[in-house]
Amino acid sequence: FLKKDDSSTIEYLSRLIKRLQKNKNINVLLIEDSKAMRNFQANILKRININVITASDGEEGLEKLKQNDIDLLITDINLPKTDGIEVIKRVRKEKSIEEFPILAVSSNHDNTSSRALKKGANDFITKPFEKEEFIVRVNNLLEMFESIKKYKKEVMTDPLTGAYNRLYLQTKLDGLFKIYETKSIAMLDIDFFKQINDTYGHQCGDEVLQTFVKVIKNTIRRGDITIRYGGEEFLIFMPNVNKKEALIVVTKIRIALKDYDFTFSAGIADEGETLAEMIKIADERLYKAKESGRNRVII
Ligand code: GH3
Ligand code: MG
Ligand code: MG
Numbered sequence: 435f436l437k438k439d440d441s442s443t444i445e446y447l448s449r450l451i452k453r454l455q456k457n458k459n460i461n462v463l464l465i466e467d468s469k470a471m472r473n474f475q476a477n478i479l480k481r482i483n484i485n486v487i488t489a490s491d492g493e494e495g496l497e498k499l500k501q502n503d504i505d506l507l508i509t510d511i512n513l514p515k516t517d518g519i520e521v522i523k524r525v526r527k528e529k530s531i532e533e534f535p536i537l538a539v540s541s542n543h544d545n546t547s548s549r550a551l552k553k554g555a556n557d558f559i560t561k562p563f564e565k566e567e568f569i570v571r572v573n574n575l576l577e578m579f580e581s582i583k584k585y586k587k588e589v590m591t592d593p594l595t596g597a598y599n600r601l602y603l604q605t606k607l608d609g610l611f612k613i614y615e616t617k618s619i620a621m622l623d624i625d626f627f628k629q630i631n632d633t634y635g636h637q638c639g640d641e642v643l644q645t646f647v648k649v650i651k652n653t654i655r656r657g658d659i660t661i662r663y664g665g666e667e668f669l670i671f672m673p674n675v676n677k678k679e680a681l682i683v684v685t686k687i688r689i690a691l692k693d694y695d696f697t698f699s700a701g702i703a704d705e706g707e708t709l710a711e712m713i714k715i716a717d718e719r720l721y722k723a724k725e726s727g728r729n730r731v732i733i
């Protein structure tokens with residue numbers, strides 16, 4: 435597809451080769467009422483390994499968007515019944531411009547492109563177009579959104595331990611909390627951590643933190659979430675688990691750490707109407723565990 439016009443093409447080709455592998459996991463929804471145009475676009479996408487789901491009008495497209503896990507929407511603007519502008523408008527009510535990519539396509543030479551972009555299309559392409567332009571625009575959007583996803587994850591992750599950080603707690607955990615009827619929170623705090631730092635050095639302290647999180651992650655189930663709440667204090671959110679079951683998890687962590695030279699104290703709660711309340715109760719129990727001698731859990 436690529437024209438041999440300048441030196442940057444070779445560079446781009448190597449980027450494209452990397453994309454071909456990733457594209458096997460990419461699902462594109464293509465809304466286009468012209469069968470010829472739909473097949474033309476679908477065939478280009480398939481040639482670069484992308485999985486294509488098609489729709490021939492706006493309503494069908496919106497329905498398929500709900501039913502499938504779509505990574506990119508490509509929508510024509512002139513469509514029967516619900517047009518592309520309306521499709522963009524409705525998608526944007528659910529997912530913002532930096533959450534989900536939309537490429538709008540039209541043969542109109544009026545103000546259609548600016549209307550589509552103002553409604554929240556990330557990019558626009560005018561029909562007829564060269565295959566190459568289509569591929570380059572699709573690839574650029576996919577690459578940009580992969581970067582956004584990566585940066586979003588990075589900014590919510592503690593670089594030392596790989597646990598989630600406070601930003602994750604503030605922006606995501608409340609939503610999760612509301613999903614589950616039953617859930618528990620365990621607050622774990624390493625005992626005499628300051629002494630570890632003072633005796634063996636800060637770097638050794640860092641390694642203890644890394645070990646602690648590694649052991650936690652190896653013990654908890656899929657769907658449980660570990661957050662670095664403070665310096666050496668961690669919160670584990672456990673969906674579908676009451677505090678007695680959460681105690682079993684925390685006990686497993688203690689057993690897994692038995693050959694290490696550090697201990698931890700913990701408080702567990704499954705009570706509280708809000709996330710903040712549940713954290714507060716778990717924190718109070720952690721405090722009691724510390725007060726009553728450390729190296730223990732209170733539920
Ligand atoms: P307690 O048993 O009551 O929990 O005592 P503690 O010494 O564990 O708790 P304290 O709050 O007195 O000290 C926590 C220490 O953790 C102080 C701080 O310097 C250290 N710390 C915080 N973040 C880090 C980090 O990222 N790396 C290292 N090495 N130390 C850290
Ligand atoms: Mg059309
Ligand atoms: Mg401590």
Ligand code: MG
Nearest residue numbers: 623626627724
């Ligand atoms: Mg302390």
Ligand code: MG
Nearest residue numbers: 623664666667
């Ligand atoms: Mg602490």
